[in-house]
Amino acid sequence: MLVCELSLDAWMDADMPAPDKPAGGTAEETFPAVVVIDDTGAVTGWSRAAEELFGYRAADVLGRSCAPLLIPPVTPGDREARVATWAARFGDQERWSGLLEARHRDGRQLLIRVSGSRLRTPEARAAWLLCMTPATAEEPGRAADLLEPLINHSPVAMAIWDRDLRCVWLNSAAQELHDVFPHYEIGRSLRDPIPGIDVEAARDAMSRVLSEGIPMIDREARWTAADGSAQLTLSTSLFRLDGVDGLPLGVCSLALDISRSRARDRLALLREASIRIGSTLDVTRTAQELADLAVPVIADYVTVDLAESVLPDTEPLQRLAGSEARIPVFRRAGVASVHDGVPESLWPRGQAVFVPPSSPFTEVLSSGRSHFEPLLDTSSGTWLDEDPARAEIIHGTGMHTLIIVPLAARGEILGVTVFVRNDNPAAFTKDDLILAEELVARAALSLDNARQYTRERTAALALQRNLLPRNLSGGDAVDVASIYLPSDTHEGVGGDWFDAIPLPDSRVALVVGDVTGHGINAAATMGQLRTAVRTLTYMGLPPDELLGHLDDLVVRLTEEDAGADGFPLGPTGATCLYAVYDPATRRCTMATAGHPPPALVDPSGVVSFPRPPSGTPIGVGLGSFGSLELELAEGTLIALYTDGLIETREADIEAGIDRLGAALAGAAVPLESLCGTVIDIMLGGTPSEDDIALLVARTR
Incomplete structure (x- = not known):
């Protein structure tokens, strides 16, 4: 394991002489600094380029710990965590590379690009060969290594900032933005105020990335010249740079001019x-x-x-x-x-x-x-x-x-x-x-x-209207009027229907229903149910028994029309309200299958909503229905409707029933205009969210 002891205060404080200047040229011009360390962290090899880079002679460091080359941690706990991080990341690897914050003999901080390779020694002890080069523009010729030509030709403005938010490296695109962002200058910190330049947002963003380590991606910033002659929109991203020991070294900023990006x-x-x-x-x-x-x-x-x-x-x-x-x-x-x-x-x-x-x-x-x-x-x-x-x-x-x-x-x-x-x-x-x-x-x-x-x-609406009664008649028992209003939403035509069926002995059956779903299938299902209700009505069945037979019929049809997976292919359920009025006795018998209650308006204008025993919707197969019988005064208004008239996204059914009661109490008296008046009052000029069917009848 690679273990570098990071605190030898006595040796760090020793008075070490500076190395002699090499005879010709600089080490940076040709070779990287080469350092060899063993598994205890002791330096066992030291090149002339390493002397130039760190300021120590070989005799000063050979056999000693490499700790003086590193920026000292603040506390021993930090030192241990730093060593553990380094060892966990690179101790067992044959080759590794990364950034390291080091220290020159004169105290200057150095950002070093280091590549490590494992060595084998005759004593079978582990050792590492470290090749180090400066990673900042403070060392001439080392600004961007072999990628410098590519980076400098990139349209992305790239800059590196140290922990003090001081600019330590720029590419060519960043230098061209100096007029827009004067802090794009080597050695200048974002903490240095410049008259007329507000860098508070940039400084806060970099500080947050530096402390939290979470990148900031594609943040837009707009700049306008003082005279208004030019405008730029920059897309900026920030990334934290961490050293090989896991400690943050600084922030890399990327900025792209997107103001003219096609x-x-x-x-x-x-x-x-x-x-x-x-x-x-x-x-x-x-x-x-x-x-x-x-x-x-x-x-x-x-x-x-x-x-x-x-x-x-x-x-x-x-x-x-x-x-x-x-x-x-x-x-x-x-x-x-x-x-x-x-x-x-x-x-x-x-x-x-x-x-x-x-x-x-x-x-x-x-x-x-x-x-x-x-x-x-x-x-x-x-x-x-x-x-x-x-x-x-x-x-x-x-x-x-x-x-x-x-x-x-x-x-x-x-x-x-x-x-x-x-x-x-x-x-x-x-x-x-x-x-x-x-x-x-x-x-x-x-x-x-x-x-x-x-x-x-259009096809569903045509089918719907062809399946609804064209010549509605209440016989001798009641005067009737009706209206059907398709939905204005994407679902379109639904399965709402109504009917008035004259019976023997001057009685009349009034029915309104609502098939689940929308479109042609719902309209076709509605036609089947309306035909079935008429057939059962002519059999003379009371309302609760009629709904029970209708429920059984829909269940059988659903089973017959099921797909290979057993699931129904179309609408399978419906609500229904069925009532029979006998003018001889003025008795009205009604039953419901999950449908909203009818509205009754007596001759004095009092509105009520009688509640028949609650039944399950048609198609469930439970067949649990009951009847309610009422005596109606001559001239009583009966209103049957579907939930589209009373239910909205903003209000529930009970609130809609209250509004309907108020509309019926103040609606026009002539039956011919009553349906349209009620619709106008209930919708208030807004498009309907669901189909609406309204059937009104006045007893004679």
């Missing part, structure tokens, strides 16, 4: 695109978000033109009149410009875009490859001859460089995005093309998601 700008733009583009599942809004983001970062003028398949609700382009020279190919979905009023655009958003068949627009659409034209050719004999209106705009606004990128997603071309510069005199470069393609690729996925969502939502 790579950083590119990442920032793409990061912003991931946040801003596709914020909603709306096709035209997503297209406009792409155009807005690209101006003026990439271009002065940007359009997003989409194919007909992406905008299914618009007038088919094939019906628009074209000509041999110009045909309708796209529809403008997004446009942005650095100029107010977008003078470059021939067509506003929503209108059809006509292009010549020989234009680069149709070529991009058919080939799927970008069109890159750094110098836009506006001379005669080009495709612009077939499009004089566009040629006039190009000449009039000074367009001089062009990029057209296809909007492609999942193997399909959705449209094109056009990038143009007119104010910016710089022509587009290949880097601009790559950035534009990356940006458009991200936007295309958002557009395709929005398109698919729109299609699915």
